[in-house]
Amino acid sequence: MKVKKKEIYSSHSATLPSTDNGNGDKWSKSLQSVFELALESQGPERAAQLLEKLAHRLRASQHGLPHGFNTPYINTIPPEQQAPFPGNRDIERRIKSYIRWNAMAMVVKANSTTNVGGHISTYASAATLYEVAFNHFLRGRTGNFPGDIVYFQGHAAPGVYARAFLERRLDERHLQNFRQELAEGGGLSSYPHPYLMPDFWQFPTVSMGLGPILSLYQARFNRYLQACGLVKWTKEPKVWCFVGDGETDEPETLGSLTLASRENLDNLIWVINCNLQRLDGPVRGNGKIIQELEAAFLGAGWNVIKVIWGSDWDPLLAADKSGRLLKRMEEAVDGDYQKYSVEPGSYTRRHFFSKYPELLELVNHLTDEQIHKLVRGGHDPRKVYAAYKVAFEHKGQPTVILAKTVKGYGLGEGGGGRNITHQQKKMNEKELREFRARFNIPVSDDVIAGMPFYRPPVDGAETKYLLKRRKALGGFLPARKVTPAPLDVPKLDYFAEFLKGSDMEASTTTAFVRLMGILLRHKGVGKNLVPIIPDEARTFGLDALFRDIGIYSSKGQLYDPVDSESLLYYHEAKDGRILEEGITEAGSMSSFIAAGTSYATHGVPMIPFYIYYSMFGPQRVGDLFWLAGDIRAKGFLLGATAGRTTLNGEGLQHQDGHSLLHAGTIPTCLPYDPAFAYEIAVIIADGLRRMYAEGEEIFYYLSLYNENYAMPSMPAGVENGILKGLYKFKPGAKGRKHKAHIFGSGPIINSALKAQQILAERYDVSADVWSATSYKLLRTDAIRCKRWNMLHPTQPLKKSHIEILLAKEQGVFIAVSDNIRTVPDQIAPWVPGGLMTLGTDGFGRSDTRPRLRRFFEVDAESTVIATLYALAEKGLVKPHLVEKTIKDLGVNPEKVFPQIV
Numbered sequence: 001m002k003v004k005k006k007e008i009y010s011s012h013s014a015t016l017p018s019t020d021n022g023n024g025d026k027w028s029k030s031l032q033s034v035f036e037l038a039l040e041s042q043g044p045e046r047a048a049q050l051l052e053k054l055a056h057r058l059r060a061s062q063h064g065l066p067h068g069f070n071t072p073y074i075n076t077i078p079p080e081q082q083a084p085f086p087g088n089r090d091i092e093r094r095i096k097s098y099i100r101w102n103a104m105a106m107v108v109k110a111n112s113t114t115n116v117g118g119h120i121s122t123y124a125s126a127a128t129l130y131e132v133a134f135n136h137f138l139r140g141r142t143g144n145f146p147g148d149i150v151y152f153q154g155h156a157a158p159g160v161y162a163r164a165f166l167e168r169r170l171d172e173r174h175l176q177n178f179r180q181e182l183a184e185g186g187g188l189s190s191y192p193h194p195y196l197m198p199d200f201w202q203f204p205t206v207s208m209g210l211g212p213i214l215s216l217y218q219a220r221f222n223r224y225l226q227a228c229g230l231v232k233w234t235k236e237p238k239v240w241c242f243v244g245d246g247e248t249d250e251p252e253t254l255g256s257l258t259l260a261s262r263e264n265l266d267n268l269i270w271v272i273n274c275n276l277q278r279l280d281g282p283v284r285g286n287g288k289i290i291q292e293l294e295a296a297f298l299g300a301g302w303n304v305i306k307v308i309w310g311s312d313w314d315p316l317l318a319a320d321k322s323g324r325l326l327k328r329m330e331e332a333v334d335g336d337y338q339k340y341s342v343e344p345g346s347y348t349r350r351h352f353f354s355k356y357p358e359l360l361e362l363v364n365h366l367t368d369e370q371i372h373k374l375v376r377g378g379h380d381p382r383k384v385y386a387a388y389k390v391a392f393e394h395k396g397q398p399t400v401i402l403a404k405t406v407k408g409y410g411l412g413e414g415g416g417g418r419n420i421t422h423q424q425k426k427m428n429e430k431e432l433r434e435f436r437a438r439f440n441i442p443v444s445d446d447v448i449a450g451m452p453f454y455r456p457p458v459d460g461a462e463t464k465y466l467l468k469r470r471k472a473l474g475g476f477l478p479a480r481k482v483t484p485a486p487l488d489v490p491k492l493d494y495f496a497e498f499l500k501g502s503d504m505e506a507s508t509t510t511a512f513v514r515l516m517g518i519l520l521r522h523k524g525v526g527k528n529l530v531p532i533i534p535d536e537a538r539t540f541g542l543d544a545l546f547r548d549i550g551i552y553s554s555k556g557q558l559y560d561p562v563d564s565e566s567l568l569y570y571h572e573a574k575d576g577r578i579l580e581e582g583i584t585e586a587g588s589m590s591s592f593i594a595a596g597t598s599y600a601t602h603g604v605p606m607i608p609f610y611i612y613y614s615m616f617g618p619q620r621v622g623d624l625f626w627l628a629g630d631i632r633a634k635g636f637l638l639g640a641t642a643g644r645t646t647l648n649g650e651g652l653q654h655q656d657g658h659s660l661l662h663a664g665t666i667p668t669c670l671p672y673d674p675a676f677a678y679e680i681a682v683i684i685a686d687g688l689r690r691m692y693a694e695g696e697e698i699f700y701y702l703s704l705y706n707e708n709y710a711m712p713s714m715p716a717g718v719e720n721g722i723l724k725g726l727y728k729f730k731p732g733a734k735g736r737k738h739k740a741h742i743f744g745s746g747p748i749i750n751s752a753l754k755a756q757q758i759l760a761e762r763y764d765v766s767a768d769v770w771s772a773t774s775y776k777l778l779r780t781d782a783i784r785c786k787r788w789n790m791l792h793p794t795q796p797l798k799k800s801h802i803e804i805l806l807a808k809e810q811g812v813f814i815a816v817s818d819n820i821r822t823v824p825d826q827i828a829p830w831v832p833g834g835l836m837t838l839g840t841d842g843f844g845r846s847d848t849r850p851r852l853r854r855f856f857e858v859d860a861e862s863t864v865i866a867t868l869y870a871l872a873e874k875g876l877v878k879p880h881l882v883e884k885t886i887k888d889l890g891v892n893p894e895k896v897f898p899q900i901v
């Protein structure tokens with residue numbers, strides 16, 4: 001925003017505090033008078049420019065003049081420029097007070113009986129920040145306007161519920177059952193969880209830092225959607241994110257700030273509630289969080305609005321001719337300010353104002369009580385409104401509002417500003433009475449101990465006002481609404497070329513990239529695809545798509561790319577389709593989530609395909625994977641260069657053998673480990689059907705590998721097995737003495753196929769090779785059946801896919817994959833006679849594939865040995881045969897065991 005300098009200097013006599021009293025002071029005075037002269041004769045803009053120019057010259061002279069990224073510790077918007085508050089302050093105060101009471105009561109009540117926890121101090125500090133937004137800014141969904149996108153601070157959820165209660169969207173029973181979701185009739189979730197309250201919450205936030213980073217990428221995704229022509233909004237939604245000051249310690253919170261300024265995301269507004277405290281104590285006791293954040297945000301190119309002091313301070317600042325008040329404000333650290341909020345006014349007079357005689361005089365006319373009540377900016381609706389309005393209208397940059405508040409505001413002796421306030425869950429009767437008196441809650445003495453909820457009558461002024469405001473703003477928030485918009489998804493025959501197979505060697509990654517290229521041309525879903533990559537396109541061969549569909553850039557391409565002559569040049573375009581995120585897995589996941597929830601957020605289903613280095617997936621940003629489940633995201637995650645031995649040269653920090661397990665922990669995620677191109681086609685076609693035609697709110701994880709081999713044609717009738725997790729790919733030779741079954745996955749199926757041959761040729765074993773595409777899905781199916789059988793013991797038994805499949809098979813069972821053993825072990829209880837697993841447990845190494853596979857014992861030879869040993873365990877072959885085989889196949893029986901503990 002452009003704040004007119006004149007007003008700053010006239011209203012807040014911001015004479016910068018002098019630093020010494022000697023010669024420097026004289027200089028300072030002279031410069032000051034020159035500046036004032038310039039102000040008078042040239043006007044504020046010109047005077048400011050002159051100063052800027054001088055500072056620029058000084059810096060250019062390279063005398064090491066430091067760059068300042070801080071403005072004085074006062075409000076950015078001077079009182080004269082403050083937009084007038086348009087609401088009815090009395091009514092809004094009453095509404096806010098009732099919400100405060102109910103938010104507190106629901107937590108305290110829940111804890112008086114059940115000890116289920118909850119927070120009262122976060123909302124107590126943020127009530128004004130939310131109420132001004134709800135009454136004047138946050139817009140609901142209307143017509144083709146999708147509504148503003150709001151990330152509520154997770155710990156402030158009780159306040160959001162309490163408002164919905166006043167709006168009559170929730171009733172007393174809901175509030176009564178806060179954090180008791182399993183109670184009869186259901187309850188309210190602890191925090192914003194769309195999975196648990198799918199009609200209410202839109203965006204999960206409580207794992208700190210995730211809300212902020214999601215909001216950034218969401219704001220950018222909104223621009224992407226517009227650029228692709230998939231939405232035509234008459235007005236653009238704003239993305240609001242309410243953040244805790246302690247939450248800014250999370251790298252996810254501040255780590256991607258420059259994306260928002262680079263992309264000119266003026267559709268993004270952050271409100272950081274600077275209550276100076278986190279859970280244990282002060283956020284920056286020895287410094288000032290607001291100044292620290294201001295510098296970070298200004299440096300990152302954001303528009304910063306500080307809302308530090310409430311209106312009561314305006315006359316004091318205006319009267320501060322010496323600049324001592326500002327000096328004192330800047331001297332005091334957050335630890336001091338926290339203390340002022342807890343102690344009586346006499347303390348503040350003694351410790352804050354009395355440092356300089358001028359200051360004591362300044363507050364002479366105020367009683368101690370009045371000093372104590374000098375309000376902070378974030379509790380003053382006039383200041384908050386003015387800041388929101390400037391943020392709302394600001395062009396060209398994202399805005400952050402740094403609002404100073406008191407944690408636990410109004411919670412009485414046990415709460416407000418004290419270090420323990422975050423955990424406060426109880427209020428004694430005295431505190432309740434104080435609360436009631438302070439906020440004027442119409443609850444009588446005889447019932448106060450029971451903390452009854454209070455809701456003003458439906459035809460009362462408060463309810464009418466509140467409903468009218470929401471109506472004017474387009475309806476209630478938060479509200480999650482999914483309007484079915486099924487896509488015309490391709491059937492499997494659309495992918496015919498993958499079903500046919502090919503002798504030309506290819507990897508599953510190449511096959512996938514080709515499949516996506518074809519899908520991009522599909523008339524039913526092509527335009528909805530969102531390819532996402534974190535600076536790894538060339539690794540996966542995705543650069544093939546650069547020229548055709550372009551890389552999205554809001555600025556287009558302002559330069560002639562260095563490779564413009566080449567076929568696959570780096571092609572940036574305003575309507576580019578690829579989200580090339582750079583080296584940020586957290587950012588890429590945030591884009592995946594924004595795209596994968598577009599069906600709910602915007603009513604426009606988008607199909608994200610996020611392809612990345614598999615080791616840097618759930619292991620690196622697992623919390624975002626988990627959140628993708630909570631938020632009901634759809635789409636495909638492709639963990640490429642998977643496999644602890646298949647990704648051969650890269651070593652310990654790259655070679656992934658456990659992502660399938662991570663992915664499998666997410667209840668809405670279907671993890672697959674396909675071996676062949678046709679399997680990928682079957683899985684993706686079915687995924688498209690389930691998610692985008694049938695509307696299931698699930699997502700897929702596929703391991704992709706970079707080993708080339710011939711891709712076979714699809715055997716008849718295997719689709720169902722591929723989708724369920726296991727099917728017989730190649731039966732063993734007939735007429736052999738022994739029988740075995742080898743489950744293989746990914747490229748390691750080739751170890752199984754080679755072992756099949758050796759076993760038949762040299763050891764009289766017929767081994768069927770199966771492709772195990774998803775151990776998690778097999779396991780879930782088996783558990784579901786077993787549990788049902790247990791709970792219905794007299795009914796006919798239900799049989800799972802794996803039990804049906806293996807019921808008639810004879811012999812021993814072996815599993816081999818490029819993952820740790822725990823992955824196949826998931827199905828062991830349902831394998832007749834047990835399962836012998838091979839896997840890549842232990843840290844990876846850089847070496848060739850054959851050496852790595854021998855090291856981890858997942859090559860063909862190790863598979864043969866394991867098969868014979870399984871037969872020996874059953875007494876079907878002699879142990880000597882196994883010993884001889886180990887020798888014959890050149891395996892060292894004393895080699896190191898790669899798993900450590």
Ligand SMILES: Cc1ncc(C[n+]2csc(CCOP(=O)(O)OP(=O)(O)O)c2C)c(N)n1
Pocket residue numbers: 121122155206207208209243244245246247248273275277278279283407422
């Ligand atoms: C990733 C993560 N780590 C830790 C927590 C536990 N936690 C919940 S609230 C909180 C303190 C929050 O402080 P702040 O962000 O300043 O919010 P306030 O309540 O003060 O508004 C912590 C540490 C969490 N929710 N998420």
Ligand SMILES: [Mg+2]
Pocket residue numbers: 244245246273274275276277278283407
């Ligand atoms: Mg805080």
